[in-house]
Amino acid sequence: MGTATPENLASPALPSQFVRSHRGTLERALEVIRTREHWSPFPEEEEAYGDSAREAGEAAFTALLGRPLELDQPGRDGTVGPDPAAGGERSPYGFELGISYPHHDIAALLPAMEAALPRWGAADPWERAAVCAEILARINTRSHEMAQAAMHTSGHNHLMAFHAGAVHAQDRGLEAVAYALFEQARMPATAVWSKPMPDGSDFTLNKTFRTVPRGIALLIANRVFPAWNGYPGLFASLATGNAVLVNPHPQAVLPLALTVETARRVLQEAGFDPNLVCLAAEHPGEELARTLATRPEVRIVDYAGTTEFGTWLEDHARQAQVFTAKSAVNTLLVHSTAHYRDMLDNLAFSLALYSGQLCTSPQNLLIPRTGIATDEGHKSFRRVVADLSEALTGLLADDAGATAVLGALLGADVLARVEHAASGALGPVAAAPRAVRDPAFPEAVLRTPVLVVLDATSPQDRATLAAEWPGPVSFAVAVDSAADGVALLRRLAEERGALSAGVHTTAPEVEAAAEEACAQAGVMLSVNLVGNWYITQSAVYSDLHSTGVNPSGNSVYCDAAYVAPRFRTVGVRRYGRPG
Known part of the structure; x- marks a missing residue:
């Protein structure tokens, strides 16, 4: 030795x-x-x-x-x-x-x-x-x-x-x-x-x-x-x-x-x-x-x-x-941004990668119901959700490009979750999934993500977003404020477990609050990620994957x-x- x-x-x-x-x-x-x-x-x-x-x-x-x-x-x-x-x-x-x-x-x-x-x-x-x-x-x-x-x-x-x-x-x-x-x-x-x-x-x-x-x-x-x-x-x-x-x-x-x-x-x-x-x-x-x-x-x-x-x-x-x-329920708070279009592109790719079947895929996107400040001016909640849906559509517009991002769904249970969410049973559908054809593998089952709108004040919606939905199912969740979003992010991590959390904000006090919440809940936080690095990724030899603190693992x-x-x-x- x-x-x-x-x-x-x-x-x-x-x-x-x-x-x-x-x-x-x-x-x-x-x-x-x-x-x-x-x-x-x-x-x-x-x-x-x-x-x-x-x-x-x-x-x-x-x-x-x-x-x-x-x-x-x-x-x-x-x-x-x-x-x-x-x-x-x-x-x-x-x-x-x-x-x-x-x-x-x-x-x-x-x-x-x-x-x-x-x-x-x-x-x-x-x-x-x-x-x-x-x-x-x-x-x-x-x-x-x-x-x-x-x-x-x-x-x-x-x-x-x-x-x-x-x-x-x-x-x-x-x-x-x-x-x-x-x-x-x-x-x-x-x-x-x-x-x-x-x-x-x-x-x-x-x-x-x-x-x-x-x-x-x-x-x-x-x-x-x-x-x-x-x-x-x-x-x-x-x-x-x-x-x-x-x-x-x-x-x-x-x-x-x-x-x-x-x-x-x-x-x-x-x-x-x-x-x-x-x-x-x-x-x-x-x-x-x-x-x-x-x-x-x-x-x-x-x-x-x-x-x-x-x-x-x-x-x-x-x-x-x-x-x-x-299991993990991963959450990201969108409070404000100085890079609105880059943020949307980054979020769209994170939601779509491997059809949301990654253990680090973001599931819940928390957005203040009053909207967010951006480099393009104020954006309402509805506008942010619509723009994110448009970014998803653009990213996955053609099948050749979509197959390079998505993955084949792992089973009938994953497809059933997508179809249930797309039916409107969980809430209004902001981005509907579509079937993608892989010419090399015509029998593969591929779907673009479904994005459903929820309200954090609704008990039924809170139960929905607190459950794990492995696969291309994500939720745009209206919250009353950044503080409420940070509190919900922490509660979900502590009660359901989380492997990744994110925040987009230009406000130092919101960033500090999110950092403290994630430290207490034991989940790695990604701040203002844009460009070619995503909340789903973990750098070996540098990042720690999980913390052993919350219910996502020991x-x-x-x-x-x-x-x-x-x-x-x-x-x-x-x-x-x-x-």
């Missing part, structure tokens, strides 16, 4: 090939989690991967279709899929993947994972970090293939799939590795403790400190962002010496199956047992996550998904350290509290000085 200072965090001279290969990347990652500056070792420009990389990635994905994906894990007792009726995946863009995955007897798989732990846990933290960095580097070379997997399990458009489903997920994984490395270095590996005694002598103890992993970590993944939400926990656990059992969403197995495949190959090449990382695919209705989460061998649980199941895990997986990321991507509970430090005291 070594103390957690810039001087002593330099990697040791280990013989590992991977330490030599990734020393510079890891040292840079350790630096940027301190400085919070922009950096990534994984280019987000597609052309950086070569002129034919996209075509090669698409070909690699196509080669996976209709075939079994084998992992050579112990305890195989059957197959999951490929028929969707038997648990197989179906692309939101309208076709069956036809991929089958091995199913395993947990009674055989868990002991094999436990047997892999001792040598991995005894390895130097730098060596573990370097192996994790190598896994991520190998995954990075498959980024276009991973993007295809994200498109056809989660419904992302291509660009979002390449970013959130591939390179930004890889960044989240490396960020967790850097935090894990830093936290394991807080205690020195050795120390000499000497206490002066009354007789003038010194009583001396030679002390050593060793990090000890908790055991097996269970990753329960979601369908929306299986890699982006999954990699932080996977790599935080692995880098701190734990084994990781990956339980993917039944409709989004492929991204994490490819991840497990790569991790197992690298671990074996590095001389470790590949059973440190295993996949636990499940049959329809098996509810394997509930079974695994309460097994005594499972000591860590990472989960991203609904509040209902996240709360169940917190209440029932008592033997484990549970990290949750749950964990943060990524901070010390996210990695430190995954291991413990055990000391040994020996009489006398070393040597």
